[in-house]
Amino acid sequence: MHSAADPLSPPPPSENLDKINQLLDHLLPATLSITCFASRWQVLRAKLASLKSILSEVSDSPHWSENALLLPLLPALLSTVRRAETLCHHCCDVSSSVSRGKLLMQSDLDMAAGWLSKQINELELLLRSGVLHQSTAIVLSRPGASSSKEELAFFIKDLFTRLQIGGLEFKRKALDSLIQLLSEDDKSAAVVAKEGNMGCLISLLDLNGHDSIRELAVLAVSLLVSAGDFPRKCVFEEGALGPLLRIAECGSMPMKEKAAMAVEFITDDPDNSWAISAYGGIPILLELCKSGSLTAQSHAVGALRNVSVVEDIRNALAEEGTIPVLIQLLVSGSPSTQGKAANCISILASTSEYLRDLLLQEKGLQRLLHLFHECSTPDTLEHVLRAIYSLSASDTSYRILSGSTVFVVQIAELIKHGNVMLQHISASLLANLAISDGNKRAVGGCMSSLVKLMESMKPDGMQEVAAKALLSLLSVKSNRKEFVRDEKSLMRLMQMLDPKNEAVSKKFPVAVVAAIMAGGSQGCRKKLVAAGAYGHLQRLAETDVAGAKKALQRLSANRLTSILTRTWRE
Structure with missing residues (x-):
């Protein structure tokens, strides 16, 4: 280690700053007398004057001499100002200026102006960030959970200052700290998006940059966009989608995974999804689906699922060959990938007969049915269904x-034992399909579950599809008899029929009563009357509830027929 007096030791910051100021004090007046290349010297003079003003602000900052980012800037600045002084001497000496050549001198002046611009920008960035007003004792020391928003904001500003000014090591440490912050505290992402320079972070995704920095940057971006709408919006608006897609196309597999993850989260917002096509992203995502790792496949097909909601993109998906890829993922993908692929297929199939035909040509239904019978993951099962x-x-x-x-039989089992979403979709299918009487008898055991679902307020439409499915099963005589023998189901039906119960639309239980009486069974009528259906229907008919009068007539007609038959026999 060199001592303070060692000539190899770098000079203290104050010494460099003094030297720069001394040179500027001499150089600024000297440039006024230069007549050649006047316009270029006018630009240089303005930059030198700006530099002097900024250095005055720097020296007024309490901790400027401790800042690790400023220290390497000062020697570079000193070198640039000395270069400007040399050029000043050449331009003041006409013979020297001529001997150097006009084009070379113009080039040297332009380069000096460029260097000054870059260094002035970095000094301004340091001043704006506020880091020169803080002791370096807290630099890169992440604020704890009890820290104030102001402390977190300063920490983030310091990180982004290092990303813009520092060398590789500064950038690497700053990105490590940013990743740790985002990994441990999701809520910090909004502050990062607000206080940090997103454009700077996105610029680090450039394929021409350093691999280690790009790898950390893509991880930071993926964590940011996964943390909420505001960070996602900020990252997208800074143009992240294009660089992320290039990494998904050309990066290492770990980087492809992180980039695909970020693309999936960005496209989760429909307002961003359209941009995938503009950046030529569909072929890139499809290639990841075919040859990427399981993780990359999952995120890539998730992004395709997101963009499939955009009407203008759906046909482009078909034209690019998306459908065969989706069908293959139903067979070979991870459970997560299978679920997202099925979800994408569902969106495509629900919007176009043309797309449904393409899916059927690729044996999409057979693949889905096979997966439906084999799948045990509720989320994947829901998307497949x-x-x-x-x-x-x-x-x-x-x-x-x-x-x-x-x-x-399997959807009937899901009506009995599945989660609420599986019950809803299964009931919808049972209600819509043209099922044989034999199969209706086979699944009659799910009627009690359908009655319970008729009481469900959520999801929207559950009461209607449950009622429709139940009405379909009640078209079979044996199911009607089985239903009225089930005292719990009958009691639930009466509770729904009660005018005082406002939780269920009365047209559904009324329709069920009418369906039970459709065959004219005296045994069913007796059970319904004994349970209180007659009185409820009378009151509902008086208030003109749809179907109530007809159901009451059926119940009454059978009652009258019973009385007349008994009288005749007697």
Whole structure:
């Protein structure tokens, strides 16, 4: 280690600053008398004057001499000002100026002006960030959970200052600290997006930059966009999507994974999804789906799923060959990938007969049914079932699904034991398909579950699809008899029929009563009357509830027929 007196030791910051100021005091007046290259010297003079003013502000900052970013700037500045002084001497000496050549002198003056601009910008950045007013004892020391917003904001400003001014090591340490902050505290992402320079962070994604810096930058960006709408909006508006797609195309596999993750989160906002096509991103995402790691595949197909909601992009997806890739992912992807692929298929199939036909040509329904029978992950199962439901709009799919006993039995099991979303989709399918009487008898055991679902306020439409599915099953005589034998289901039906119960639209339980009485069974009538259906229907008919009068007539007609029959027999 060199001592303070060692000539190899760098001079103290104050000494460099003094030398720069002394040179400026001499140089600024000297440039006034230069007549050659007047316009260029006018620019240089303005920059030198600006530099002097900024250095005055720097020296007034309490901790300027301790700042690790400023210290390497001062020697570089001193070298630039000395270069300007040399050029000043050449231009004041006409013979020297001529001997150097006009073009060379112009080039030297332009380079000096460029160096000054860059260094002035860095000094201004340091001043604006406020880091020169803080002791270096806290630099890169991440604020704790109890720290104030002001402390967090300063820490972030310091990080981004280092990203813009510092060398590789400064940038690496700053990115490490930023990643640690975002990994441990999601809420900090909004402050990072507000206080940090997003443009600077995005610039580090450039493929021409240093690999280690780019790898850290893409991780930081992926963490930012995954943390909320505001950071995602800021990153997108700074133009991150293009660089991220280039990394997804050309980066190492770990970088491709992080870039694809960021693209998936950015495109989660429909307002951003359109840009994928503008950047030529669909082929890049498809290639990742085909040859990427399992993680990269999952994020890439997630991004495709996101952009499939944009009407103008859907046909482009088909033209680029997305559908065969999606079908293949149903077979070979991870559970997460399979779910996202099925979700994308569901969106495509629900919007266009043309796309449904393409999916069926690629044996999409068969692949989905196979996955449906094998899948055990509820989230993936939900997406697969949605895709099957969307494809059921096709006549071919409708016939296949209606005639599949295995499928009908399985959706009946989901109505009984699935989560609320699986119950909703399964009930919708059961309500819409043309199921044989034999299959309706086979799944009659789910009627009690359908009655419970008729009471559900959420999700929207649950009461209606549950009622429709139940009405379909009640078209079979044996199911009607089984229903009225189930005292709990009958009690639930009466509670829904009660005019005082406002939680359920009365048209649904009224329709169920009418369906039970459709066959004219005396046993069913007795059960309904004994449970209180007659009185409820009378009051509902008086208030003109849809279907109530007709249901009451059926109940009354059967009652009258019973009385007349008994009298005749007697």
